[in-house]
Amino acid sequence: MLTRLIYASEPSQPLAPESVQTIVDHASMANERSQLTGMLVFDSSAFLQVLEGRREAVSETFCRIARDSRHRRVLLMDVVPVDERLFSRWSMGFAAADAQGRELFLRFGGHGRFEPHAMTAASALGLLRALAAH
Ligand SMILES: Cc1cc2nc3c(=O)[nH]c(=O)nc-3n(C[C@H](O)[C@H](O)[C@H](O)COP(=O)(O)O)c2cc1C
Secondary structure, three states: OEEEEEEEEEEOOOOOHHHHHHHHHHHHHHHHHOOOEEEEEEEOOEEEEEEEEEHHHHHHHHHHHHOOOOEEEEEEEEEEEOOOOOOOOOOOEEEEOOHHHHHHHHHHHOOOOOOHHHOOHHHHHHHHHHHHHO
16 A cells, blocks of 8 residues: 655754754655655755655654654655656655745745745645655
8 A cells, every 4th residue: 555644843853954864865766675765855944855655654654753863843744645656767866945945935835935844735745745856
């Protein structure tokens, strides 16, 4: 059974771009092994991630991610069964939520800032899809 999960979190302490790259590189490799796909968005204050794949693999990976001390305020926003993958191009796509994303944050987030904890799951998915299409 295919499942899609979306969560938001915030870094426990300021993360250098290299540290984020390390997270993405490791995630890509691990996700490929587990046939997971998805996308991670990061700015200096928050993460937003979507994971899709077999339900067991999504659940196991999310539980591992949720225990990771590099982030906190992990907010599970959505877990739904799906018929097909939306992010099948990436084992873990990455987008930095920089100024270029401003127009997208306005469209999906409301205030022109990246605040995933304040978004609905539908808005978060819309933003993730728009960033993936960029
Ligand atoms: C924001 C964030 C996103 C992550 N995304 C993934 C991911 O998509 N897949 C994955 O296997 N690990 C991901 N990790 C890493 C896991 O939290 C964990 O460190 C890694 O799976 C190794 O777990 P272990 O030390 O328990 O073996 C992520 C970590 C952070 C902080």
